[in-house]
Amino acid sequence: MPLLEVKNIEKRFGGLKAISNLSFTVEENVVFSIIGPNGAGKTTLFNVLTNIYKPTSGSIFFRGTEITNLPPFRIARLGVSRTFQNLQVFLNMNTLENVMVGCHLRSKSGLIASALRLPSVIREEKQVRAMALEALEFCGLDEFANRPASSLPYGILKKLEIARSLAAKPKLLLMDEPAAGLNDTETAELCQLIKRIRDSGITVVLVEHNMSLVMEISQEVLVLNYGQLLAQGPPGEIQKNPEVIAAYLGEE
Numbered sequence: 001m002p003l004l005e006v007k008n009i010e011k012r013f014g015g016l017k018a019i020s021n022l023s024f025t026v027e028e029n030v031v032f033s034i035i036g037p038n039g040a041g042k043t044t045l046f047n048v049l050t051n052i053y054k055p056t057s058g059s060i061f062f063r064g065t066e067i068t069n070l071p072p073f074r075i076a077r078l079g080v081s082r083t084f085q086n087l088q089v090f091l092n093m094n095t096l097e098n099v100m101v102g103c104h105l106r107s108k109s110g111l112i113a114s115a116l117r118l119p120s121v122i123r124e125e126k127q128v129r130a131m132a133l134e135a136l137e138f139c140g141l142d143e144f145a146n147r148p149a150s151s152l153p154y155g156i157l158k159k160l161e162i163a164r165s166l167a168a169k170p171k172l173l174l175m176d177e178p179a180a181g182l183n184d185t186e187t188a189e190l191c192q193l194i195k196r197i198r199d200s201g202i203t204v205v206l207v208e209h210n211m212s213l214v215m216e217i218s219q220e221v222l223v224l225n226y227g228q229l230l231a232q233g234p235p236g237e238i239q240k241n242p243e244v245i246a247a248y249l250g251e252e
């Protein structure tokens with residue numbers, strides 16, 4: 001059974017077809033990249049997968065369960081996490097607190113138990129803190145744990161977002177342009193981090209414009225163009241595909 005199965009997805013915004021008749025499957029334990037020109041529908045696809053946007057038609061299955069119409073928090077609970085193209089960091093919190101936010105979707109305590117600070121709540125908070133610290137360490141950010149997010153450089157904030165998405169212990173991680181705005185050293189570090197994420201048993205779906213990164217770490221690449229699947233295959237094949245070169249990669 002594939003980890004993720006997308007069947008005939010269409011997403012319209014009024015007259016605009018942002019995604020048309022898109023079907024693909026993602027197997028477990030791979031880096032699966034989605035590339036394509038600006039406006040191709042990549043971010044829209046992530047928003048549809050997490051049901052931030054309801055698809056106009058089509059269905060989505062995660063580990064065999066249909067998730068098409070589940071509310072976003074339920075999809076997250078099943079094990080789908082994501083990072084955003086535009087940073088979503090709380091600048092008034094420190095690094096650790098930002099990552100703890102990612103764990104709360106797993107917490108079980110209700111509002112009243114939390115307000116009364118029952119022992120179960122205190123225990124759970126300890127657990128959440130430990131999970132967040134583990135995710136920070138995994139991303140090499142432990143030294144920044146107590147630093148206010150507002151004091152951190154952009155490259156660290158991008159990693160913080162990844163740490164937060166990992167803290168929820170997902171099975172599938174959707175990453176929307178994690179290398180955007182990073183310098184070469186930071187991009188090389190990101191590449192290693194994504195490999196470690198995959199090797200830890202988390203499948204990664206990566207949207208990215210940095211082609212050397214994509215070609216280095218992906219097992220499978222899907223090319224979107226005007227909301228349609230233009231090509232899909234291993235990176236070596238995609239790089240040589242004349243249609244992909246014409247639409248997106250260019251001659252190089």
Ligand SMILES: Nc1ncnc2c1ncn2[C@@H]1O[C@H](COP(=O)(O)OP(=O)(O)OP(=O)(O)O)[C@@H](O)[C@H]1O
Nearest residue numbers: 013016018036037038039040041042043044045085
């Ligand atoms: N909420 C929305 N309302 C109307 N149109 C939208 C909305 N979100 C996206 N679109 C349109 O859908 C198309 C696909 O946009 P999307 O952001 O998914 O592209 P993308 O592939 O992520 O591009 P980029 O590489 O620039 O991030 C674009 O034409 C965009 O203007």
Ligand SMILES: [Mg+2]
Nearest residue numbers: 042043044085
């Ligand atoms: Mg986008």
